[in-house]
Amino acid sequence: MIYVDMDGVLCDLVGQVEEYLASDxxxxxxxxxxxxxxxxxxxxxxxxxxxxxxxxxxxSNMRELPWAHYLLKKVEEIDDVxxxxxxxxxHNDGAxxxxxxxxxxxxxxxxxRFLGRLLFxxxxxxxAHPKAVLIxxxxxxxxxxxxxxxxxxxxxxxxxxxxxxxxxxxxFDLVRKVLECELKIVESM
Numbered sequence: 001m002i003y004v005d006m007d008g009v010l011c012d013l014v015g016q017v018e019e020y021l022a023s024d025x026x027x028x029x030x031x032x033x034x035x036x037x038x039x040x041x042x043x044x045x046x047x048x049x050x051x052x053x054x055x056x057x058x059x060s061n062m063r064e065l066p067w068a069h070y071l072l073k074k075v076e077e078i079d080d081v082x083x084x085x086x087x088x089x090x091h092n093d094g095a096x097x098x099x100x101x102x103x104x105x106x107x108x109x110x111x112x113r114f115l116g117r118l119l120f121x122x123x124x125x126x127x128a129h130p131k132a133v134l135i136x137x138x139x140x141x142x143x144x145x146x147x148x149x150x151x152x153x154x155x156x157x158x159x160x161x162x163x164x165x166x167x168x169x170x171x172f173d174l175v176r177k178v179l180e181c182e183l184k185i186v187e188s189m
Contacts, residue, residue: 001079001080002082004082004083005137009135010072012062012064027040035160059102059105060109062106078187083118087099124145134151138160139161153186155175
């Protein structure tokens with residue numbers, strides 16, 4: 001069983017924040033690996049993020065990442081695939097309802113075949129077992145999943161990987177290289 005994260009793996013959360021808040025280039029070499037947007041830049045704070053996250057359209061109108069179709073095609077050739085997404089649950093102010101509704105709308109628009117395989121969870125590691133693989137852009141999620149007995153594929157991104165600027169490739173090329181290497185291991189499980 002392969003679990004694929006949604007935000008930052010299939011859809012462009014960071015780009016959506018930049019667009020909503022008219023803030024270009026949140027990530028650069030000085031803050032690679034700073035997963036929380038509000039810690040990556042002094043121009044965006046939590047109240048600003050909450051205003052984005054409490055809007056259904058914020059979630060439903062995110063752009064698909066360039067590698068999303070390729071990634072899903074590759075993993076579907078190997079095993080059953082589920083989208084495993086952590087909804088925004090930090091505050092009980094309606095943001096989580098907007099997030100859930102918006103993510104369902106996004107999956108319906110881009111990948112309707114996954115609508116029945118979209119799982120919202122707070123702890124992804126609860127789904128870990130020796131035959132389970134998590135593909136995620138959050139290193140902490142990968143670590144917890146691995147500690148719970150699962151396998152992981154960490155997708156390096158500017159927000160999730162402090163070494164992003166030192167990699168030989170970036171964007172789609174980097175994702176393709178990671179998947180080519182890591183999926184061989186998954187296929188052998």
